[in-house]
Amino acid sequence: MKKKKQKKSSILRFYPYTKGFRGNLLLAMLTVIISSAASYMTPQIIRVTVDSVINDEPFSLPGFILSWIESFGGREALRSHIIICAAAALLFAVIAGVANYASRMNLAKGCEGTVECMRNTLFGHIQRLPYAWHNSHQTGDIIQRCTQDVELIKNFVNEQLMTVIRTVLAIVISLTLMFMMNVQLSLVVLCFIPLVLGYSMIFFVLVGKKFDQADQTEGQLTALVQENLTGVRVVRAFGRERFEIERFNKKNQEFADLWSHLGKILGVDWGLGELFAGLQALVVIVIGVFFVENGSITEGEFLAFTAYNSMLAWPVAQLGRVLSELSKTSISSTRLFDILDAKEEQDKEHPRTPPMDGDIVFDHVSFGYGEGGEVLEDVSFTVKAGTTFGILGATGSGKSTLMYLLDRLYELPEGQGRITVGGVDIRDIGLSHLRHGIGMVLQEPFLFSKTFRESIADGSRRSDLETVRKYARMAVIDDAIEGFAQGYETPIGERGVTISGGQKQRVAIARMLMQDTPIKVFDDSLSAVDMETDAKIRQSIKENVHGTTILIAHRITTLMNADCILVLEKGRVAQMGTHQELIAQDGIYKRIFDIQKS
Numbered sequence: 048m049k050k051k052k053q054k055k056s057s058i059l060r061f062y063p064y065t066k067g068f069r070g071n072l073l074l075a076m077l078t079v080i081i082s083s084a085a086s087y088m089t090p091q092i093i094r095v096t097v098d099s100v101i102n103d104e105p106f107s108l109p110g111f112i113l114s115w116i117e118s119f120g121g122r123e124a125l126r127s128h129i130i131i132c133a134a135a136a137l138l139f140a141v142i143a144g145v146a147n148y149a150s151r152m153n154l155a156k157g158c159e160g161t162v163e164c165m166r167n168t169l170f171g172h173i174q175r176l177p178y179a180w181h182n183s184h185q186t187g188d189i190i191q192r193c194t195q196d197v198e199l200i201k202n203f204v205n206e207q208l209m210t211v212i213r214t215v216l217a218i219v220i221s222l223t224l225m226f227m228m229n230v231q232l233s234l235v236v237l238c239f240i241p242l243v244l245g246y247s248m249i250f251f252v253l254v255g256k257k258f259d260q261a262d263q264t265e266g267q268l269t270a271l272v273q274e275n276l277t278g279v280r281v282v283r284a285f286g287r288e289r290f291e292i293e294r295f296n297k298k299n300q301e302f303a304d305l306w307s308h309l310g311k312i313l314g315v316d317w318g319l320g321e322l323f324a325g326l327q328a329l330v331v332i333v334i335g336v337f338f339v340e341n342g343s344i345t346e347g348e349f350l351a352f353t354a355y356n357s358m359l360a361w362p363v364a365q366l367g368r369v370l371s372e373l374s375k376t377s378i379s380s381t382r383l384f385d386i387l388d389a390k391e392e393q394d395k396e397h398p399r400t401p402p403m404d405g406d407i408v409f410d411h412v413s414f415g416y417g418e419g420g421e422v423l424e425d426v427s428f429t430v431k432a433g434t435t436f437g438i439l440g441a442t443g444s445g446k447s448t449l450m451y452l453l454d455r456l457y458e459l460p461e462g463q464g465r466i467t468v469g470g471v472d473i474r475d476i477g478l479s480h481l482r483h484g485i486g487m488v489l490q491e492p493f494l495f496s497k498t499f500r501e502s503i504a505d506g507s508r509r510s511d512l513e514t515v516r517k518y519a520r521m522a523v524i525d526d527a528i529e530g531f532a533q534g535y536e537t538p539i540g541e542r543g544v545t546i547s548g549g550q551k552q553r554v555a556i557a558r559m560l561m562q563d564t565p566i567k568v569f570d571d572s573l574s575a576v577d578m579e580t581d582a583k584i585r586q587s588i589k590e591n592v593h594g595t596t597i598l599i600a601h602r603i604t605t606l607m608n609a610d611c612i613l614v615l616e617k618g619r620v621a622q623m624g625t626h627q628e629l630i631a632q633d634g635i636y637k638r639i640f641d642i643q644k645s
């Protein structure tokens with residue numbers, strides 16, 4: 048089999064997200080070069096001051112600087128105005144400072160803009176990913192990828208990439224200047240670079256496992272808190288507080304131990320880093336003094352040399368850390384591009400937009416979710432336009448799967464039957480058109496954190512109170528909402544009032560009814576309301592609602608008035624007919640009816 052081209056974490060893949068901020072990023076790079084170059088000029092000023100201003104060595108400077116010094120009065124003028132040398136050092140320090148500021152500012156703007164663009168793209172992409180993809184990925188993991196992984200990449204560019212650029216510049220600029228001053232002493236410094244770099248990289252690769260462990264423990268700690276808060280009711284009901292506190296304390300202790308252990312290891316690294324730097328300085332000083340004595344280098348050059356040597360030590364050690372952290376960033380970018388590479392839901396090239404008020408036909412439909420085998424086997428039935436169609440079946444018989452397929456939350460593969468609405472295969476219908484034509488209320492509906500009025504009007508063009516109340520009355524929830532102090536303006540959800548499962552279902556029913564879709568699906572959505580309210584809602588829907596209605600339920604009373612009832616058994620059609628026809632047969636429907644009647 049041809050191997051799929053691996054392109055997941057290539058750095059070039061970030062390029063499109065920099066659009067609009069490339070100028071800032073480029074400026075950041077240019078100014079960091081200026082800042083680095085300026086800061087490496089100070090040792091040169093010291094060298095010239097010592098050798099050619101204080102002592103009598105000839106000036107070793109580019110021609111244009113020499114002619115400027117001559118026009119000013121030469122060596123003597125500088126000697127009597129030594130402040131000029133100090134001012135030159137200050138000037139370069141100011142240039143370095145201003146360039147550094149410009150670099151930081153542009154980098155922050157460029158990075159934030161790029162990351163904002165990435166987050167928007169990610170979020171938009173996730174909205175368009177198939178439901179199957181969402182079902183096969185953990186929500187917590189997706190959130191972590193969109194937040195922490197994006198942040199890690201941002202920090203890498205913001206901090207570490209700049210460290211790489213600065214260090215490479217430091218090595219190139221200072222070594223060039225050092226080689227220009229003395230080749231032998233430069234070679235001594237050069238020998239230390241791979242040593243410090245290698246040590247630092249090996250150290251951080253070894254310690255990297257501990258960092259991963261600390262990350263994982265942090266994730267577990269967060270998950271533990273999240274689980275505890277979500278399941279607070281169970282914790283209280285079962286008196287698990289002490290157990291939960293002990294569990295948290297244990298994990299927290301593990302986390303703290305890991306970090307204090309890491310602190311010790313990092314302390315060793317800092318200590319060894321200082322030792323390396325000291326050793327390097329010692330060698331340069333000993334050899335340098337020897338060279339000064341035998342006249343190989345001047346005093347000024349020696350001073351400049353020691354300055355460059357100490358300026359190099361720390362960035363080189365940092366570079367080792369950054370290079371070893373690159374693998375962490377590359378894991379994060381692979382995790383991000385895993386999401387971005389997932390295929391979005393797609394329409395056919397010329398999607399059709401037929402009226403959605405026709406017959407719904409399931410024609411020899413078979414479907415399985417993957418490894419678990421077939422969930423639906425050769426299912427065929429017709430829901431006549433404008434009628435109420437009931438679906439009854441045991442738990443796991445495939446009732447919801449039928450609706451997922453109708454809404455194309457899962458795509459029915461070619462060759463496994465057809466589903467049509469008004470004679471048009473749903474695979475040919477535009478996704479948005481199809482879903483706008485089908486309203487669905489699930490057994491455990493999700494309500495956003497809004498007021499009752501906003502929740503019911505969600506997705507509809509109108510949101511005036513009178514219209515909202517009309518649909519709330521249909522869903523038999525109006526009285527309950529009016530019972531709250533703020534009525535329809537009462538916020539629900541995390542920051543608002545907590546409502547019962549049955550109230551939630553009825554708000555969701557009102558929301559779906561208000562969208563007034565030609566097809567309405569109630570997927571076990573009356574399961575949490577009492578029998579009396581169930582009957583009232585069905586009566587109200589019968590009187591007020593037009594279009595095709597599909598009712599999925601376990602209770603026969605919920606379905607018995609439907610125009611046609613399908614009985615599903617282990618993914619197959621077991622029976623189909625009206626309530627009267629079905630109770631007249633000796634089948635599963637009658638058995639359930641008898642059980643529920645008694």
Ligand SMILES: Nc1ncnc2c1ncn2[C@@H]1O[C@H](COP(=O)(O)OP(=O)(O)OP(=O)(O)O)[C@@H](O)[C@H]1O
Binds near residue numbers: 416443445447448571
């Ligand atoms: N996303 C999924 N991935 C894999 N298997 C699934 C998925 N969703 C459902 N199933 C399996 O498919 C079968 C049918 O599930 P489905 O939800 O359609 O049944 P149901 O009749 O609606 O059940 P219930 O009455 O409990 O809601 C079950 O065995 C279930 O475990």
